[in-house]
Amino acid sequence: MELLPRSPGEFGSARYWDRFFRQRGQRPFEWYGAFAELCPVLHKYVRPRDKVLVVGCGNSELSEQMYDVGMCDDIINIDISDAVIRQMQERSGSTRPKMSYLLMDMLQMDFPDAHFQVVLDKGTLDALLTDEEEATIAKVDQMFAEISRVLQVGGRYLCVSLAQAHVLKKAVEYFSQEGWVVRVHQVASSGDKQQFVLPVFVYVMTKFRKIPGSAPQILEICPEEQDKPMRMECVEQLVAAVKDRQHYALLCSQISKTPCREQVSLDLCDKESRKPRYTLHVVDSPLVKPSRDNHFAIFIIPQGRETEWLFGTEEGRRQLAASAGFGRLLTVALHREQHYEGMAGIQAELSGKVMELAPPGLPARQQVPFLSVGGDIGVRTVRHCDTSPLSGEYVVEDVKGDGSCYFRRLIFLRNRSVVQSEARLLAPTPLQGQKKRRKDKKKPSPTEPPGAIDKSYLCCEHHKAMVAGLCLLGGPDALPGDEAGSGRLCWGQAHVAVVEIDPSMLEVATHWFGFSQGDRMQVHISDGLDYVAKLAAEAPAQYHAVMFDVDSKDLTVGMSCPPPAFVEKPFLQKVRNILKPEGVFVLNLVCRDARLKESVLATLRDVFPLLYVRRIEGEVNEILFCQPSPEGRCNPTELGVRAQALEGALRQPGRPWDSSYVLADVLQAVHIL
Template identity: 30%
Template sequence: MGKKKKNQSSSSSSATDLLQTLGDFTSKENWDKFFTIRGIGDSFEWYAEWPQLRDPLISLIGAPTSSPPPQILVPGCGNSRLSEHLYDAGFHGITNVDFSKVVISDMLRRNVRDRSDMRWRVMDMTSMQFMDETFDVILDKGGLDALMEPELGHKLGNQYLSEVKRLLKSGGKFVCLTLAESHVLGLLFPKFRFGWKMSVHAIPQKSSSEPSLQTFMVVADKENSSVVLQVTSSFDHSSLDCNKNQAFGIHEALESENQTRREYSHGSDILYSLEDLQLGAKGDMKNLSPGCRFELILGGEGDFCFSYRAVLLDARENSGPFMYNCGVFIVPKTRAHEWLFSSEEGQWLVVESSKAARLIMVLLDTSHASASMDEIQKDLSPLVKQLAPGKDDQGAQIPFMMAGDGIKHRNVVHQATSSLTGPIIVEDLVYENVDPEFSRIWPSEDLKFRRLVFQRTQGLVQSEALLMRDGSSHRTDVETERKKASSSSKSKRKGTQRRSDDSGNQLKVYHGYLASSYHMGIISGFTLISSYLESVASVGKSVKAVVIGLGAGLLPMFLHECMPFVGIEAVELDLTMLNLAEDYFGFTQDKSLKVFNHLFCLQLEEDVNLVLFGLSSESCIKDNSFPEAAVQLGKLVKFQHLEISQSIMDAAKKIRCLK
């Protein structure tokens, strides 16, 4: 007997040493070794024991004599006596699962005679071979905690909980005995957020002189509802007799999760993730829900290259027949702001025209600028397949449709980041169709434009310029010499290289035309003071103009070339913008065009009489005088092409007094 006790003591000591050095709790080999050392008669209890668990468990599971008797699954059973105690309490429909053949063999031998109805299976709890909705109760005692290895993240835990949800019957319960660490609750709470009722209970502690780690019982009831319910707790956090860090951690986790659930319950602008939908946030996505519409985020992690903002719409009642069960409609960034794609009313019109029972509208942004449509479609395909309705259409092709952006070719010339405006893109592009006005002026040209785009502002092009082959814009010799002189001065700036001439194909920004309708409108507004401008220009004087915000420098350069009697002072606080304007848009400074990078440097003298963002004039022009004033302005502005002059004149004639 003494020798036996000595061996048992030695065995227990070895098992404790092994447990401390086990390291990877997900290793089958480690657990086989652990259970071999402990032997058949030496059970090991994680967390609370039967006297503390009996009452809360039996009250949850219900009467063992109910008909039919509850079917209970105990995954990761190990050599705990929990199943034996439940069996002895009258619950005979118990199936135990563990991936260690050693422990299953030992437990079967230990119980085959006295508990013959209890079943034992060698099985991986992350991939169990049972039919869907087999069990009424799944009882986990430390199994989830053991799977949550920091190096593996949520992978195994996520797989296991997916199995739990699959195997539980409607109305069934998942009972998880856990230490409720933050990384465990961070997976457990969201996984049962939609369609489940959750509660947390503190298991009574053994009497102890010092606070120890508390065992908690998290219960998830399967309700098959899309309603998001608060997580309830049956204890007062201040009265928990456990480690302070543990008490604080579960309090924080509950508060955070319930705040998230409140937002899902009351918020109308929720962006759902694919995982949210798989968890039941909007019910069973395999079923169509006519008139359903919500926004979601696709991709952005794992094997996917991009993140996508999308809108899922199930066609309204009586809107068939449909050509497609599910379709994808891609909206390019340049059109995402349009009413048809940004408003609910417009989106429903797109659904009707698509002839799809379910339409997934994907709104591209600047993060997709460098990707081809083939790359985007390849990236999206596995994502949208998970949203296709119907269980028998996994092999069906999902058509990809797209709203044209009107661009034949796009090339990103340069990317920069400003501390004031964020990421900036300079891009060259060729439009599929151009304004007829261009065809009349340059009938044989395949016109190319250069754009400056702030990525933070979707759908808005900050500046756009026409690129012309060197010499085709018929610029004057005086202007050419001025640019050469300015270029020589600019080249002295350290680290700066001239890029605006695009030496590969000899294209330069043409400053005799304003591609921006906004800038054209500003110039047409000069009609309001055309009489004054003529009186100043006729006596050889100059008019001073102040431009606040340089952009790509296109407006000041246009004024400088086409209205030589205007002296321009521009204010630009962002040095990055100034460099881009000079390097990629042909902006140059001279004595008549200067840029200041501090607002206090601007000298607002008495003869500064023109501020482009706000116009002040003592003389008032009447509506019936606009045509005459427009002609007067046309004589002042030195256009190289009559058609361009006419565009501005036509815009000027549309100006009306608001008072």
């Protein structure tokens, strides 16, 4: 039996619908939106004494169900199909005396003006607005004009729809321009098997008298039944919000049927600010054998630790899911702009949402565990936030790490998943003879971190590798400085020139990270490209070491460190020119584009005859050590000896040193390219 139309235009044809209902017979055709799902919304906008008009009624049971439950009984149904009107008159004529079915075209209705309090449309607009051709738009405009004419001021046009973008946009634009209040409800799913994966929406257009001039549009969305309406600023924003809900429904439908081959990521936004509140990643572990208790778990990442490799990378999350032993692990990252009421509050807030992302085969009424590190949500304190013309918005925050350690971090908000700078904070030490605090004085919070920077500790593994690369200089005697005029070179008198393009970052480093300049440490506010070019022209071969750890502001390039201009051949030749023959150029390379990476390495080989690499485990970073002379080649044994000598020179009394940092261990993974 062929019920589909030959073309979308037939949806507006009486002949098509006559044929459709004759072939279908008495079986109700609901298309979408079961009565139980629509009831909560209908009860808000349909009152028992309202006079209700249902346009394009078909043989849906919606009017009969509204009548039977007492929602209202003064209901007039119209349709262009003579066949279906006869069917419905026979079906309801004797049992529902106050409800009528009339053969009528909704584009030319016979009712007087302002005759109804409610016009109800279930799928009729969707069927009519199948394209955006001029003739179709003209019919829709005529339909809207007739609905407006027969509705009283204060009346409601309720349109049940799948909310295709062009349908929603047309309806919202038309009625908002007429001065009506527009609110879009998402209909809660009953969980039964549905013909459509997409969620059902109800547009509620409330008629007001049109005010001359430019009255503000009132556009709202209620994504869930219990939610307060969210005000939208424009039609495009409302359409985008509906589109997000549709994408989410498609995602939930997809991952509820089959395991995810790739990790799925999505943001859940705060209902008031509409800013991301939670970032979720769905991670499936195909090697985990399913049992009753290991199908699904939720892992709450402690605040401030979302940038760590285990939580902030695909490979890390995959490892986390496998070690946790669950078929599907949902990781939840918390955002710094949001406030959270502890683990219990997060569980209460997420419990309904996360079950929509449950894996296939999850047993009914299965308890899903919430996991975390240490059983809490961590500590994050934002110390400073500002905006730089060069770096954009940034924050300085203190976070709690493992155990009792606290760390201070600089984050550029344009790239929230990357820690720009990090330092460990020293634990507070009580002063000798310090008197006990008076009971009436406020005690510090046990979760409040200290503020002093531990300058002996390098938090980033790639920074440790960059420092260790100085061993390639041949030991402490090869480093710059002069002791007692003897010409003996030593670490203790090395001079460092720091180049920073953003003056705001110098302020941040000084105020928040304990940085200070001195006779042997000078900061130059300049573009690194310009500074190196100037040195190459004025004073070549003056540096023993040049280090690049430069982030790229262009996130569209597959190389986030350094910017491409820093690894172009003419510039690298200038870098070589400012190095002494025995010097070393140390480069932090972060490149996810394999072809681009090979191109960069080839250029480096052209300029520097000797090239070492140290890959950072669990990160994309690779530290490259480039030397202008092949005569500096070291074997592993010699490199280890140099590392011990350098470390011995640095571990002097009175100089802070992290005992866990062993240069020889860092250099074991270095090899020649």
